[in-house]
Amino acid sequence: MTSDETRVLVKKVYAAYNQTLYKNTQEDVFTVWEDLLGHYDMTVVYDTFKELATQSVYMPSPGQLRRQVLDKLSGDRIPSAMEAWTTIQTMTQHANAGTPSKIQLHECIQRTITKLGDQAYSLSTTYDRTFFANEYAVTVGEYEREMMQRLG
Secondary structure, three states, rough: OOOOHHHHHHHHHHHHHOOOOOOOOHHHHHHHHHHHHOOOHHHHHHHHHHHHHHOOOOOHHEEEEEHHHHHHOOOOOOOOOHHHHHHHHHHHHHHHHHHHHHOOOHHHHHHHHHHHHHHHHHHOOOHHHHHHHHHHHHHHHHHHHHHHHHHH
16 A cells, blocks of 8 residues: 555544544554555455454454455454454363363464463463463564564
8 A cells, every 4th residue: 555545544443433533643543554554455445444444443453454355365363362262261261171172273383382382271261361462462473573574
């Protein structure tokens, strides 16, 4: 996307959600959106935004939109932190019950488990969930950077 296309996109997004784009901060807003989405094709970004706009009552951040664009381009939807946490908990419950678990792990979940080691399977408290979510966010960020390099 060009700088002009980014400006047009931001104005459309703000208009779609009836949000005010203040003149004294709009240059910063344009810069952030361009930094996160500028290297993608305008058509792909705008089409992705329209899909999000029909599903969410809240305006997406440029980061959320970028993640959706990456998912769309790669065909690889990254599970949310809560979905990843639930997957780990389900695997742990199956292991504790002695039942086989045939859960397919997304690469981000697998990488997080590898980082955490055996303790990944003993996490259970609210603090543990927060700890896991923070580590998972780092892993997802690394994975997204790799995807961006692969996708151009």
